[in-house]
Amino acid sequence: MKLICIGRNYAEHIKELDNEKPTNPVVFIKPDTAILLKKQPFFIPDFSNDIHHEVEILVKINRVGKHIDRKFAHKYYNQIGLGIDFTARDLQTQLKEKGLPWEKAKSFDGAAVIGNWLPLNDISNINALEFSLKKNDTVVQKGNTNQMLLKIDDIIEYVSKYFTLKIGDIIFTGTPAGVGKVNTNDTLKGYIENKEMFSILVK
Numbered sequence: 001m002k003l004i005c006i007g008r009n010y011a012e013h014i015k016e017l018d019n020e021k022p023t024n025p026v027v028f029i030k031p032d033t034a035i036l037l038k039k040q041p042f043f044i045p046d047f048s049n050d051i052h053h054e055v056e057i058l059v060k061i062n063r064v065g066k067h068i069d070r071k072f073a074h075k076y077y078n079q080i081g082l083g084i085d086f087t088a089r090d091l092q093t094q095l096k097e098k099g100l101p102w103e104k105a106k107s108f109d110g111a112a113v114i115g116n117w118l119p120l121n122d123i124s125n126i127n128a129l130e131f132s133l134k135k136n137d138t139v140v141q142k143g144n145t146n147q148m149l150l151k152i153d154d155i156i157e158y159v160s161k162y163f164t165l166k167i168g169d170i171i172f173t174g175t176p177a178g179v180g181k182v183n184t185n186d187t188l189k190g191y192i193e194n195k196e197m198f199s200i201l202v203k
């Protein structure tokens with residue numbers, strides 16, 4: 001399985017990193033080895049001094065598909081989750097400056113937190129879903145899927161032009177504003193509406 005990630009999908013986050021608003025979505029992939037194992041702490045890797053949290057809404061694919069039309073995209077998932085796209089910001093900045101791929105900064109072991117899943121039936125409107133991240137009990141990121149530049153069904157249409165979507169693939173839909181550094185002994189807790197979706201200790 002693969003993790004397909006969208007970058008720069010919230011206007012306020014584009015501004016905070018001084019990025020240009022993309023004319024086409026930014027897409028990158030994390031391998032399955034990037035998944036942080038359940039109940040394990042996240043260990044800050046020794047190649048970075050600036051690991052950032054990016055809380056993101058996740059979509060789990062449940063049908064094989066390619067060239068999926070937007071109007072059929074909703075048939076390809078029935079679970080929504082929440083996760084973190086951990087990013088070595090210092091390394092990513094160097095790679096961006098040189099126009100190099102981001103994998104070393106985004107796809108290292110443990111860089112993908114995947115929380116619990118909610119059945120789509122429990123969600124009244126996936127395009128108006130509030131979510132947040134608390135660091136040590138302070139809310140640091142807050143978003144709503146209604147702020148996404150590309151909505152979930154648009155993302156599925158777009159990425160499936162390039163990649164066959166397989167059962168179990170997970171889409172990271174981009175982060176809202178408020179990304180920031182994590183430090184040893186931080187606790188990160190993610191919420192969709194008021195439901196806790198994950199709790200991670202940083203080591």
Ligand code: ZN
Nearest residue numbers: 054085174175
């Ligand atoms: Zn991200």
